[in-house]
Amino acid sequence: MPAKPPGRNALYAQSGGVTATINATAWGLIDEAQRPRRSGLAIGRIYAARNGILGVLREDLVDASAESRAALAALRHTPGGAFGSCRYDLPPLPGGHTHFARIAEVFRAHDIGYFFYNGGNGSAETAQQLATILPDFGWPVISLAVPKTIDNDIVGSDVSPGFGSVAKFAATSLREASADLASMADSSTRVFVMEVMGRNTGWIAAACGLALPADEDGPLLLLVPELAFDRARFLAAVSARVARHGWCAVAAAEGLRLGDGRRLTMAGGDGITGHEQLGGVAPLLAAMIRRELRVKVHWSVLDYVQRAARHLASAVDLAQAEAVGRAAVRYALAGRGNVMPVIRRIADRPYRWRIEAAPLEGLMNRERPLPRRLLSRDGGRLSTAGRAYFLPLIRGEAAQPFADGLPVHARLHLRPLRRRLAAPWREPGSRPNTGKKAR
C-alpha cells in the first residue's frame, strides 16, 4: 500500500489576552494535527504564526511539527502564549483589501489549507473573515476559531477555556487572604479589597464567591460591572459585614460602573477625587472605606498574576482547553470551517460536558454578561445557582512540574519557516493598533 500523500498544511495562531491554559489548547491542536490517520483527510505540517495574525501578515511563521514531543507536551503546564499573541483587528473590506490579499499570498506560499485562530470574541471575527473573504482572493481556507478567554464572555459556550483556572486562583487567593484578614481584624486591618479582571463582565469577581463555603460567606462582598455601583449601598454593605463578622473581604471587578455608565476609575471614585486616576478600582474602594468607615483597609490588584497562575490551574479547565484544540482539528478535517468548538454543559453534579461546533456568525464580537440569577438577591454574594455553575469549573489541581522551587515551562525552538515572499509586510497607512479590548 503506497504511503498516503500528505495533506495540506495547517496554521495555528494565538490572539488577544492570554491565559494560563491557552498553551494546552496549542498542545491539543498540534498533537491532534500530527496524529497519523488511517482514512480521510490528513494535515501535512502544522505551523504556527508568531504574534497572531500579525505573524501571518509578516510571514513570520514557525514549524510546530519540528518541535520535540516533550517540548510540545510541556505546553500543558506553561502560561502565556508560547507563540506570541497580538491585539490586532483586520480592517473589514473594502479597506482591508491589502490585508486579505497579503494573507492569501502567505497562505498560498506555504500551502495553508487550515487556519486555527485561538482567541476570544474579537478573534472569532478574524477567523470568520478568513473563512468568508479569502475565497474571493483565490485561496479558500478552512478557518476556525478556537476559544480562549479568562473573561468567560464567549456567547454560546458554557465556559471559556482559561476561565476555570483564573477563577480557581482568584477564589483561592481570596480564601487565603481572608484567613489572614480574620487574624488581623481584632486590632488592625478589617477590610481587604481584591481587584480582579473583568472590564465589562463580572464572571471572575462572582467566582470569588466560592472563597468561603456557602454557610460561612457572610463576610464576603462581590462587586460586578453588571450591577451599577452605588457608593452608599457599598459602604453600608461593608459596614454591616464588619459589624457582624469583624471583617469584610471584597472581590471587585476592575470595570465597575456607576449608574450613569461611567467607569468608577474614570469617574474618579464617584466624584471623590477630581483628578485622573492612576488606575485600579481597588485603591479607590479602599480610600472610600478608609475615609467613610474609619477602618484600616488592605487592597490588592491581581492583574496578570491571576491569568498567568498556571501553578494553580483547574484540572477541568486544562482538560477543556486541550479538548477544544483537538476538536478544532477534527472539525477542520471533516470540512467544517467557520465554526468554533464550544463547551456545552450536560450536568452539574457530577459535572459533565461535551464539545459542539458553533457557527462564528452567531458569536463573534458579542459579549456574554454574568446572568443576574447567579448572584444573591442583594447582588453581593453567590446564589445557589451561582455555586452550582462555578464550582465544577475550578475542580481538580492540574499537575505543575517544579525545578529549583519554581515552575518549569516549555522551551520551544520556534524554528522560523524560510520566507517565500520577496516583499516584507508594510502596514497600509498608519492604522493605530486598537485591539477589541484595551487590556
Added chain:
Amino acid sequence: MPAKPPGRNALYAQSGGVTATINATAWGLIDEAQRPRRSGLAIGRIYAARNGILGVLREDLVDASAESRAALAALRHTPGGAFGSCRYDLPPLPGGHTHFARIAEVFRAHDIGYFFYNGGNGSAETAQQLATILPDFGWPVISLAVPKTIDNDIVGSDVSPGFGSVAKFAATSLREASADLASMADSSTRVFVMEVMGRNTGWIAAACGLALPADEDGPLLLLVPELAFDRARFLAAVSARVARHGWCAVAAAEGLRLGDGRRLTMAGGDGITGHEQLGGVAPLLAAMIRRELRVKVHWSVLDYVQRAARHLASAVDLAQAEAVGRAAVRYALAGRGNVMPVIRRIADRPYRWRIEAAPLEGLMNRERPLPRRLLSRDGGRLSTAGRAYFLPLIRGEAAQPFADGLPVHARLHLRPLRRRLAAPWREPGSRPNTGKKAR
C-alpha cells in the same frame, strides 16, 4: 512508678503581620509541648491567647490541648494566624505598670510557667519584657520569642520563617506573569510592574530576581528600598530592557524611597502629582513609564495575597517554621528563657541549617536590611551571591490538601478557657494602637 506530676502550663500567642506558615510553628510548638517526656520538666496544658498579647490582657485564652490532633496537624497547611494576631506594643515601665500587673495576674490565675510569643522584631520586645519585668510582679515566667515574619528582617537569623514561602510565591508569580507579558509585548503591553511587600527592606523584591534563570534575567528589574529611587535611572533601565528584549518585568518593594528619604508613595511619585496618593508604588511607577516611555504598562499589587499564599508554600520554609516551634519548647524546658530560636545557615549547596538560641536583647526592635552584595553592581538584578542566598529558601512544594477545587484549612474549636479573674481588662487611658509597623 507513679505518674509524673504535670508541669506548669504554657501559653502560645501570635503577633504582628501573619504569614503562610506561622500556623506550622503553632503546630510544631503545640505538638512538642504535648509530647510525653520520660525525664526532666514537662508542660502541663498548652493554651493559646486569642489575638496575641491582647488576649492575655483580656484573659481571652483557649485550650489548645483540647483540640484534636488532626485539627492541629492541619495547621501546617493553613495560612493566617489561627489564634488571631494583633498589633500591640506593651508600654515600657513605669507607664506599663498596669499592663504587667494584669499579665502577672492572668498568668497566675492559669498557672502559666512558659510563654511563647510568635512574631517579628517588635514582638521580641514583648517577650523580653515579660521575661525581665514579670519577676518584679511576683510571677517569673520562662518567656521566649518565636520568629515569624515575611519581611526577613530578624537580626541574627539566616532567614525568618514565613519569608521562604512569600519569596516562592512572588518569584513564581513574576515568572508566570513574565511568560504572559512576553506573549503580549509585540503589539500590546511591554512593561509589567509587580509590587511586593517590604516597607523598609527589599528582601521580597530581591527574591523576585529568581523569577528568571540567571542567563535569562535580562528583562527583569528589581527595586528595593535600600537603594534610593532615581526616576531618570529607573526610566533608562526600563527603556533599555524594552529595547533589548521587547519587554521588562519590574519587582518593586512597596517602601521605595527617594534620595532624601521620603517614601515614593508619600512624595506623590517624585513630584509628578501633587495630591495624596491612594496607595501603591506600582501604579505610580506604571504612570511614570506610560507618560515618559509611551508604552503600555500593566501593574499588580500583591498585598495579602502574597503572604497568605499557603497553596504555594516553600517546603524548606514549612520545615523551618515547624522546627522553630519545637525548638522553643525544648529551650523552655531546659530553662532557657529570654531567647529566640533562630536559623543558622551551615551550607548553601546542599542547603543545610540548624537552630540556635539568640538572646532577645541583641535582636529586638532592630531590622536587618538587604545586604548590598546580594544585588548586581547596578542594583537591578541578583548577584551570584544573591542567587546562592535565596534559592535554597524556596525549594520544595509543601503539600496542600484541596476539596472542591479549593485549599482545605484547619478548623479549630478554640474552646475558651473559663475566666478566673473577676475584672475585665480596661485599657488605661485611650492609648492608640500603634504597632511597630503600619502594615
